[in-house]
Amino acid sequence: MKEMLETIPSKKIKRYLFRVSITGILYFASVFMSLRLSSFSDEIASVWIPAGISVGYLFIWGLKMFPGIWIGDFAASLINMDFSTATIVISTGNTAAYMTGVYVMKKILRKIKIFESPPGASVFIGTGCILPSLISSVIGVTSMLAAGIILKTMYSGVWWSWFLSNVTGTMVIAPLIIVFSRNFRRKGNDLMNKETYFILGCIVFFGWAVFWRDYSNLIILHALPFVYTPFMVWASFRLQTHGFVLVIFLSSAISILGTVNGHGPFSVYPAGTSIVLLQLFLAVIISTFLFLKAATRGMNNREEETLGIIGKAAEYNDSETGRHITRVARYSKLIAQALGTSGKFQELIYNSAPLHDVGKIGISESLILKPAKLTPEEFEEVKKHCGIGHQLLKSSDSKYLQAGAEIAYTHHEKYDGTGYPRGLHGEHIPLAGRIVAIADVFDALTSKRPYKEPWSIDNALEFIHSQRGRHFDPVLVELFLNNREEVRSICEKYRDISD
Ligand SMILES: [Fe+2]
Ligand SMILES: [Fe+2]
Secondary structure, three states, X not given: OHHHHHHHHHHHHHHHHHHHHHHHHHHHHHHHHXXXXXXXXXXXXXOOHHHHHHHHHHHHHOHHHHHXXXXXXXXXXXXXXXXXXXXXXXXXXXXXXXXXXXXXXXXXXXXXXXXXXXXXXXXXXXXXXXXXXXXXHHHHHHHHHHOOOOOHHXXXXXXXXXXXXXXXXXXXXXXXXXHHHHHOOOOHHHOOOHHHHHHHHHHHHHHHHHHOOOOOOHHHHHHHHHHHHHHHHHHHXXXXXXXXXXXXXXXXXXXXXXXXXXXXXXXXXXXXXXXHHHHHHHHHHHHHHHHHHHHHHHHHHHHHHHHHHHHHHHHOOOOOOOHHHHHHHHHXXXXXXXXXXXXXXXXXXXXXXXXXXXXXXXXXXXHHOOOOOOOHHHHHHHHOHHHHHHHHHOOOOOHHHHHHHHHHHHOOOOOOOOXXXXXXXXXXXXXXXHHHHHHHHHHHXXXXXXXXXXXXXXXXXXXXHHOEOOOEOHHHHHHHHHOHHHHHHHHHHOOOOOO
């Protein structure tokens, strides 16, 4: 115990120092990378990557990362400028600006997820991108003027380029850091599918065609930047947030590199104008599609929540805590995962398994809660819940409700054909129905019900095993038993509070 207490703080300090160093090194390196991303004149960087690194790392690792940012900024300024009070003021001003932006952003966000609702996206753009850029540009350019580094006549020009390059730098880089550091492990299995790679491939091809080639026809030239729009819309509606931020990053990187190398539609204008056009293009396209993505993500989240609530409502009398459907959804996803199905199928079964007993809404409560064995007539009545659930859900356009209809209809079918309502057998029973059958029976056995005490996990697993090829699909039973540790942890983690 004593040893543990001694090692915890030093581990924490080591981790803190490691993170500060990472932030500082990346900041320092990105200053030079940003300076190379300037067109014709070294004075104007098109995107200021350190701004995105600062906002990203302060957001995920906390404001205590500020020494990394200050040191990275100060070290980079010493290489570009002579040591003076202005360099210290600029580094301090930049660090304070990013800290203020992230502090305000976190205060407003609280429970709002940053890229999962329109308010989340607007808070990111307003307080994560615009606010710190405003503060750092005012402090930075004013101290350059005071130190005699720039003339008064240059103030507004330098201020605009500083401000815009900070805003675009944050918009391009910070979402990548925030999204990939937070959710990578949790959703690791279905992050990047074929569709994501296809859209990324299209972005590379059309990005090259637009931003790496030279055109002389003015009409074509002005229409070209819009080529990204359909792919951005596609990515906003279809991809995971991870794939989407990669699309943003890749399309930005291609357009920046093309423009600073003198190609593409913006490069036909004088140096300063072409950079400002690029920056405005990036700011408009990224903020627009971040909103769209956040809005679609928010809608999907609401749909998933609503499905969960409908499922809970149907089971409410049966399992007062409503956790039965949470466990059934997780066991079903586990089996689908073990079977090697696609991430999309796993997500589908996870969100539609809760609807399996929605038809119980149409069955008398006295039958569902009867603390004794049902008479044959009563059992016939209870069997109707499969058809009722199917009728309720089948005509919806939602993929979740359609899958829910299929599951409601087939979760009491048995592999040997002795189940109900249609007596289907073997592979004639849809896969989702075969999977949910195992999850539902296993959970019913291990839960307390009005008519029985819960079984132990081992006894319930043994029963499931004994029913392979009879009640259940033998392949799926094997997969379920092979993952008994995960089964056990779901059972224990989501246990009914009253058990
Ligand atoms: Fe059922
Ligand atoms: Fe159930």
